[in-house]
Amino acid sequence: MRNLFDIDPWKIIESKFDPSKQKQAESIFSIGNGSFGQRANFEENYSGASLQGSYIGGVYYPDKTRVGWWKNGYPEYFAKVLNSTNWIGIDISIDGEHLDLNQQQIKHFHRELDMQNGLLKRSARVVFSNGKELEIESIRFCSMAREEIGAIAYSVTPLNFSGNVKFTPYLDGKVSNHDANYDEFFWVEDSRKVDLQKGILCTRTKKTDFCVATAMRFSFWREQELLTIHPNVAQRDFYVENNFEHYLEKGIRFTLKKYVAITSTINHSEFELVAKAIKRVREAYTTGFDALRSEHEAAWQAIWDSADISIEGDVASQQGIRFNIFHLYQTYTGKNAKLNIGPKGFTGEKYGGATYWDTEAYCLPFYLKTTDPKVARQLLVYRYNHLGRAIENAEKLGFKDGAALYPMVTMNGEECHNEWEITFEEIHRNGAISFGIYNYVRHTRDTDYLETYGLPVLAGIARFWAQRFNWSEAKKAYVMLGVTGPNEYENNVNNNWYTNYIARWCIAYCLEVNSKVSKGLVEKLAPREIEQFQHIVDNVYFPQIDGTNIYLQQDGFMDKEQLSASDIPVAERPINKHWSWDRILRSIFIKQADVLQGLYLFEDHFTEEVIRENFDFYEPKTVHESSLSPCVHVILAAKIKRLDKALELYLRTSRLDLDDYNHEADEGLHITSMAGTWMSVVEGLAGVRVYENGLAINPQIPKPWKSYAFQIRYQNQPLALAIDQQKVTITNLGSALVSCQLAGSQIDIEAGAMHEAAFEKFELS
Amino acid sequence: MRNLFDIDPWKIIESKFDPSKQKQAESIFSIGNGSFGQRANFEENYSGASLQGSYIGGVYYPDKTRVGWWKNGYPEYFAKVLNSTNWIGIDISIDGEHLDLNQQQIKHFHRELDMQNGLLKRSARVVFSNGKELEIESIRFCSMAREEIGAIAYSVTPLNFSGNVKFTPYLDGKVSNHDANYDEFFWVEDSRKVDLQKGILCTRTKKTDFCVATAMRFSFWREQELLTIHPNVAQRDFYVENNFEHYLEKGIRFTLKKYVAITSTINHSEFELVAKAIKRVREAYTTGFDALRSEHEAAWQAIWDSADISIEGDVASQQGIRFNIFHLYQTYTGKNAKLNIGPKGFTGEKYGGATYWDTEAYCLPFYLKTTDPKVARQLLVYRYNHLGRAIENAEKLGFKDGAALYPMVTMNGEECHNEWEITFEEIHRNGAISFGIYNYVRHTRDTDYLETYGLPVLAGIARFWAQRFNWSEAKKAYVMLGVTGPNEYENNVNNNWYTNYIARWCIAYCLEVNSKVSKGLVEKLAPREIEQFQHIVDNVYFPQIDGTNIYLQQDGFMDKEQLSASDIPVAERPINKHWSWDRILRSIFIKQADVLQGLYLFEDHFTEEVIRENFDFYEPKTVHESSLSPCVHVILAAKIKRLDKALELYLRTSRLDLDDYNHEADEGLHITSMAGTWMSVVEGLAGVRVYENGLAINPQIPKPWKSYAFQIRYQNQPLALAIDQQKVTITNLGSALVSCQLAGSQIDIEAGAMHEAAFEKFELS
DSSP, rough: OOEEEEEEBBEEEEEEOOGGGHHHHHHTTOOOSSEEEOOOOOSSOSSSSSSOOOOEEEEEEEEOOOOOSSSSTOSSSEEEEEEBBOOOOOEEEEEEEEEOOOTEEEEEEEEETTTTEEEEEEEEEEEEEOOOEEEEEEEEEEEHHHHEEEEEEEEEESSSSOOOEEEEEEEOOOOOOOOTTTTOOEEEEEEEEEETEEEEEEEEEEOOOOOEEEEEEEEEEEEEEHHHHOOEEEEETTEEEEEEEEETTTTOOOOEEEEEEEETTSSOOTTTTTHHHHHHHHHHHOOOOHHHHHHHHHHHHHHHHHHOEEEOOOOHHHHHHHHHHHHHHHHHOOOOTOOOOOOOTTTTOOOOOOTTHHHIIIIHHHHHHSOOOHHHHHHHHHHHHHEEEEEEEHHHOOOOOTTOOOOBBBBBOOOOOOHHHHHEEEEHHHHHHHHHHHHHHHHOOOOOIIIIHHHHHHHHHHHHHHHHHEEEEETEEEEEBBBOSSSSSSSSSSSSSHHHHHHHHHHHHHHHHHHHHHHSSSSSOHHHHHHHHHHHHHHHEEEEEEEEOOOSTTTTTSOOOOOOOGGGGGGGGGGGHHHHHHHHSSOOOOOSSSSHHHHHHTGGGSSSHHHHHHHHHEEEBBBOOSSSHHHHHHHHHHTTOOHHHHHHHHHHHHHHTTTTTTOGGGGGGOOOHHHHHHHHIIIIIIIEEEETTEEEEEOOOOTTTTTTEEEEEEETTTEEEEEEEEEEEEEEOOSSSSSEEEETTEEEEEOEEEEEEEEEGOOOO | OOSSBBSSSEEEEOOOOOGGGGHHHHTTTTTOOSSEEEOOOOSSOOSOOOOEEEEEEEEEEEEOOOSSOOOOTSSSEEEEEEEOOOOOOEEEEEEEEOOOOOTTTEEEEEEEEEEETTTEEEEEEEEEETEEEEEEEHHHHEEEETTTTTEEEEEEEEEOOOOOEEEEEEEEOOOOSSSSSSSSOOEEEEEOOOOOOTTEEEEETTTTTEEEEEEEEEEEEEETTEOOOEEEEEEEEEEEEEEEEEEOOOOEEEEEEEEEEEEETHHHHHHTTTHHHHHHHHHHHHHHHHHHHHHHHHHHHHHHHHOOOOEEEEEHHHHHHHHHHHHHHHHHOOOTTOOOOOOOSOOTTTTTBBBBBIIIIHHHHHHHHHHHHHHHHHHHHHHHTHHHHHHHHHHHTTTTTTTTOOOOSSSSSSSSOHHHHHHTTTTHHHHHHHHHHHHHHHHHHHHHHHHIIHHHHHHHHHHHHHSSSEEETTEEEEEESSSSOOOTTSSSSSOOOHHHHHHHHHHHHHHHHHHSTTTTOOOOOOOHHHHHHHHHTTOOOOOOOOSSSBBBSSSSGGGOOOOOGGSGGGGOOOOHHHHOHHHHHHHBBBOOOOOHHHOOOOOOGGGGHHHHHHHHHHGBBBOOOSTTTHHHHHHHHHHHHOHHHHHHHHHHTTTTTTTTTTTTTGOOOOHHHHHHHHIIIIIIOOOOEEEEEEEOOOOOTTTOSEEEEEEEEEEEEEEEEEEEEEEEEEEOSSSOOOEEEHHHHHHEEEETEEEEEGGGOOOOO
């Protein structure tokens, strides 16, 4: 795979402008702050291929469902992440000719995503048709310190002339979703106002009535000197601007500093929305660009302090892992229980919705180990808040008595997705939500959570599974018919091992929690339910290959033609782009191996021998055409000491978007799978596990790496791990003693103490 | 079930106008002639709920596919049956007030479908707001003798006044499909011309460039006297009219006779289209209404002579069966190899497409036994002509080497349907096409057909099956994974017994035909293929319940909760309107029992005991929510002497649309299942079978019936059967001796001879 952009440990660098990469670059260089985000579109006019995108967390539109053949139970709409007011716009023109990197000759170009500091920087030298040369430079960020503030410093230096240049900072609310089922426009204008050096635009979504106020202010500088200017103002529907011409002297740098505040009814009442935006932007303006930037950079520094993974000896790996961590924190910071982690974050609009099972299965472990447990808890509370909707969702499908089915895709708890084989059948997602609670508790020991929020969710989910299993007289066991596992290259299968396994586990865990929580706080299971649940737990059917330890993905799996992914001609990969759906379904090939997913989640239930046997059976059949697939294989490969395989797949997952393996980075990034990449290192290579009975660490290091280091949180104590080719160093940065199993040996590390162990001293267990 | 309209052996009668039934009536009283057809819309203006519909065989529009989630292999478009120029329009007004049965007081109303003569008749007495009373009467037909001609005699009698009435006969091409994916308009206007007492409108479909010319002429009569009138002419886009006011004397009947010719590029070149329409309409005008009507009635008489089923003792049954036969012949007459039998015929536009597996599985046996074998042969040639497209269709799904997959829905051989579980998986349709050839040959002994047309189709289909089976190492047999059987309440199942059975049979039959046809005429199978085919035929896996004769619908069927349709609360029927798709899929309930479908098609492969055992297993689980379902059960129930069950289901199928069991007659009729109704009587009650080794007849008669009688064709000899409670009478109306098994005894009937057998003399075998 060729790298799309230049390699650097802390930066993504594009050193030559290539319009054919612009949409990919717009995704990859996106910036955001967990509250809103912006693709790396140019501030000035750009006439080339581009996906202009500005997205605000939680603001969505219920786009009317488009299906060929309606089926009972389909949702009426699909919640679309909304492309909203373009706040970055600064148009530049000379003698009526607009600056446009798709038109003018470009003598130099440099775009850089500074991940350490959360900055998008760009510089370019451009020759206008009349020969006038401009140097432009811009620095942009979405403030991590002030979640409603964005800021841009946009500098222009005339290189071979002195003369007038026109500046037009504007706000444009006339933006459409690329992803709209019937090409509808989703916004109405509520109000707009424009005045000298400021303007505000307030737009409202149709149907959902979300209001978004975007306020701008700007200042204009000659080098370090603030200038007084007298701009014109202009406005039209969905649009406000200032514009002014200024005489620029050759070689002198003039800078327009644009401050924007974006407030929405996600966080404010409709009545105070505009006032808040005006207040926030005034504060930002008063604070000034440099001070805003400093506090923003400090906020990023605090994130990196606990979340960074440093890798020495392989810059591509280093860049890859930081790219993933960076985008995760840009997408979700845990500040707001109404938000979640959309599959494309703020980098694109494809797929819609904000919440998939990816959150619990992939993102939660990341936040649990890299930051304050409150962040992970927010993610759990989000689902607790949607419990009523999950119960309604199950009722629509014919379930009753409080059974809860969480949606495949949602914005507000309601199901959006509308393919029967996914919407109605890919129900394993429910299991991930119970598992998330369990995982949270084993990391944090916050059992209080179970009392108030945990048990109702666990019970709703367990009730769903209890109704979804049915007794098979033929098998004298509980079976589960008609499901789609995480491997979406199979639909409507019976007894998907993963789904049966996690479903049974959910019921068992619910029984366990129910027996432990004190009476009174929440409604507990009825005795009749307890009995029924226990009967199911004791009698679930699991398909397996006779005489082996291999769990069968589903009934009938062995009837398929037994091939390996290596049998597929290279020209036919990925198969989802080359084969008919029919052929994919019938083939043995696996998008994402769900038996292995189960062995990963419940690793402590299985011996290493069982894991190895299943890995050797499923990994050759897996084509990894889900971005969520490789990381699980990295972790299991590392577990069974296949370090070369682990590294190979690690590189694929960590640079999936950076090197655009799947040819779709133009549409946005695979945000949730980025958490899987992080797991690949921490759980895979470093072998960090939080089991119910404690922390275990079984580190390894790939040969090409000199060393790698990161921190984890365990029971709210930060631990720093550093692994090089010779040794492992664990430092307890917390305030309490931490015990763990290091390569099978119990060790205790006092607060502030460091434990060092040489590799030669221990055998990996 | 309450009857929607009045009962009569030869007529459907509506004796009181009920606007809430208008759309149902428009479907049920539809008329057509195999070439074009027209819903029973009123000629005059009608402002109530109505589905205006005029359809021309073979003229379609490729409507852009609408899907939520695209899958590789989906077709780009869905061919829509096109609603085309409204040719019946005759507007009537008095003093500016339009005649409109939705507005004026109606003193009397009578609408009648005269099935014997193929006439739609209507009379009404209407009071205008000024108190003026009009009697109107209309008679309309689509000529069975001239396939491009429609005619209307529209009479008006002023009952309580003399005065001016305005007549406006018109053609209106501005018609839209109700069933359009994106509300597009499908037509452009090519040309129009209007002159005294005539007009022509030529419209063209977008994309497909079908041209349709509709020409009208009319005359105006005072009782039997032709009047000279001086109409005005008017036109606008897509519209031409004449209009004139005439002074009508009280009590005198004035009649406007409107003649219409409809020509299309299905049958004519674009250059002669208009001239042909003008010529045809001139001929019709010259022939005159009464003579046109006589030749039309004679053509219907000829159809009834051989295709009628008369039932004495149960008028509802009698009306039901004639209604079915009537609509079948209105839809398809076999005159044109480009046409086929759409699921709604010319009575509505839902589902689109013209050709489903219904044609071979249901309609072909009807035409084989009721008319000249040329008609059935046309249907086979239609598929032969589409073989190239079927091969392309299979290639799109990844098949090769001449494998052919006929489409689920088509107009021109290309697949239209776009649900993966149907389009890619409901492949049993391919089997019906081979079976149709086999069935044709055993009825007609026309083995020549195999030489030229048969083998290439059989080979393409056999190649498909050979590739679609795969060897299961686990089962040491050929299995077929991921199919949908005729029971569409299961999707993506493995080893659907019906599909496996018909697929193996197709390969075996292809081998048999291949070994028999002479060398040279068509390309025969390669030796390697023969060997491979034989290996498959010898080693197909069939699921079965151990220790029984019950063939399992599919792998895993016994894991379902074992319930009966009687366990479903009445309020939840039909389940497809009340249950989520998910719940339907997981349930045991069967839309249409496909094991029984297989036992029906291949009845001579199984003992009666096997059929009984399977019927008793599947019938209680079948909810008959496909219109194609009950007839098969009637036939099998009769076979195993469950005559009460047979009669119960016969009544349901024969009056499905007449009594609107499924609450969807407003959208059009279930044309193809009507052939199943015919089969219910002939193959079910009368026990007529054409096996490979000859004709067998095992008649029974339900207790409520006095007698029933019909004709069949067998080896091109017409036989008349009459069955009463005492005896069976078989008359050989042909010119050659016919041998058959009557209730197990071999009998020979000379040409012209009659054979009578008393029921008491024979035991039904």
